[in-house]
Amino acid sequence: MARALAKKVETSTMLLEAAKKVLRQNGHSGLSTRDVAAAAGVPLSQIHYHFGSKQGLMLALFDYLNAQLLDRQNAMFHDATLSLSQRWDRACDYLDEDIASGYVRVLQELIAASWSDPEVAKVVRSGLMSWLELIAEVARQADKELDGLGPFSAGEVAALVSSAFIGAESLYLLGAEKKGGPVRQSLRRVGDAIRMAEGKSSKR
Amino acid sequence: MARALAKKVETSTMLLEAAKKVLRQNGHSGLSTRDVAAAAGVPLSQIHYHFGSKQGLMLALFDYLNAQLLDRQNAMFHDATLSLSQRWDRACDYLDEDIASGYVRVLQELIAASWSDPEVAKVVRSGLMSWLELIAEVARQADKELDGLGPFSAGEVAALVSSAFIGAESLYLLGAEKKGGPVRQSLRRVGDAIRMAEGKSSKR
DNA sequence: GCATAATTCGGTCGACCGACCGAATACCTA
DNA sequence: TAGGTATTCGGTCGGTCGACCGAATTATGC
Known part of the structure; x- marks a missing residue:
């Protein structure tokens, strides 16, 4: 056996x-x-x-991939030696890796597939909600370390960040970057913005 | 004839x-x-x-839809009576309309289709690059009206905003909003952030 | 080593697809 | 009205798909 x-x-x-x-x-x-x-x-x-079935294969594939990525991200976010801006930079590094490895394409395809398939949507959605929660946790930390999050709640920041990354992936796959759309570069810049906020923060 | x-x-x-x-x-x-x-x-x-061919139909459909939306957005962005934050709010209103009408689903499907079809990608990409340029124009205006754009160039802001909207659409279609992901709400909040910047700006 | 269950295999079935064709029809020109 | 062209129509063809089946093979427990 x-x-x-x-x-x-x-x-x-x-x-x-x-x-x-x-x-x-x-x-x-x-x-x-x-x-x-x-x-x-x-x-x-x-x-x-x-x-x-074919659908069963897709569902298993999403679980298989998302578990790997979520573990990696979770480990990085819980590394207490990293500052917020360093974590953001790392997340951008991961994006580059995942584009190169093809993960991004696969995950985006699964998201698109879920628009037409409620069963797939259920699985993909719950996987992505784990990301939302993970990012919200970091946002709550940012709320403490920096001078608040402006008009945003931690959950809203998480939603915004997730949207930006998902959208950037979609635009990258489309080939926007080769036509002068600074997609990943603009995400990197957010790290600079965080660094500026860290420098100005009254709580350090 | x-x-x-x-x-x-x-x-x-x-x-x-x-x-x-x-x-x-x-x-x-x-x-x-x-x-x-x-x-x-x-x-x-x-x-x-x-x-x-089927592909020809898809290409024609994208042109058909994108031309409509781009016209609408162009008219709104060139309405000089609107402040920056009001324009952002309007863009959010448009998003709600386009979700309701089904435009969002159609455009996202076409984007996804373009990942596998270079011909479609070419058309979709050039359509979306028009959006990038349109948003960059507004960002340049914001650069003047507010106290700069922080570490971002106008093009980077445009890329970031586009990514956020595209990603938010994707997540909405996935059903994230029904599971507690405040996707559209977080976009609306950006309008609040712009309002705060307008209030603090030294140039008004 | 024998019987039983788990797994692997080649092959096939019905359904559906995009593309295409030639006949039939509607339309405009003169 | 006659002639020619633009458009519409029903029907079909080659091909691919997901799903399924029963036989063959392998591993396991006794």
């Missing part, structure tokens, strides 16, 4: 990695279960055996 | 409106040319007659 279970997990992972690869290359509308099975080097029927 | 041309334009418009409707209901992956033709009440072959 032990070896069989290991093999089962291995095949599942192969399929998830293959799905990630195909999704990155072809997008959600161009993803067929046949392509995924071929990329994973396993028969087509394995997908339905392991995940029940 | 005059009547034939009028009829031709009319049928084209019917098809574009039908495509908008289907896209809003089913998303891009769920859009079939048959559904569009049925919704428009015209035969399937009309789509290929008027637009050559």
Whole structure:
């Protein structure tokens, strides 16, 4: 049983990695279960055996990816040695990494898929709400360390930051950056703004 | 000839409106040319007659919609009687309208479609770059009226604002707002922040 | 080593898609 | 009204998709 279970997990992972690869290359509308099975080097029927359906595969893929990223972000945000602006810079570094690795494309495709599929939406939404909460936590900390958050609540800051990152990813994928839209650069600048606020803060 | 041309334009418009409707209901992956033709009440072959292909229909649809929205936004931004914060509030009003009318869904679907289709990307990108330029213009004005834009250039502000709106739309479609993510509310708050800056500005 | 369950495999089925075609019709010109 | 062109129409073709099935293979417990 032990070896069989290991093999089962291995095949599942192969399929998830293959799905990630195909999704990155072809997008959600161009993803067929046949392509995924071929990329994973396993028969087509394995997908339905392991995940029940194409939708089941998508849901499992989101969980698989989001868990990894959320862990990473959580660790970084709880590193007490980093200042707020340093955390922002790190988040921008992560964005660059995730674009390069293709994570961004995959996650954006899953978000887009969820607009048409309530089941997927449920999973993706709950995954992204974890991000909102994580960012809100940092915002609450910023509220203490700096001179407040202006007219914004911590939750509103989190929503704004999330929107900006999600939107920036979308625009990057569109190719806006190559046509003179300083998308990632403008996110980096926010780090400068935070640094200015840190310098001026009366609480340090 | 005059009547034939009028009829031709009319049928084209019917098809574009039908495509908008289907896209809003089913998303891009769920859009079939048959559904569009049925919704428009015209035969399937009309789509290929008027637009050559499904892709041609999508491209024409984007031009059709973006031209409308850009005109509206352009008129509002050039209304000299409005203050910066009032313009921001108006932009938020427009967002609410466009969500209600389904424009947001359609445009987001087209953006997502462009991730997989370089031809569509080219058209969508150039359409969105017009927005960037429009917003940058307003940002330049803000740079004069307020006490500068902090560490941001006008282009960077435009990129940031665009990202935030695009991302907010995406998150709204996902249903984040119903699960406690104050997406549109946080955008409205930016108007409050601008009002605060207007009040403090030394140049008024 | 034998019986049983878990897993893998190739193959196929019905549904749906975009694209295309040639006939039929409506329209304008003269 | 006659002739020619622009448009509309029903129908079909090749191809791909997700889903499913039953046999074959492998691993496990006794």
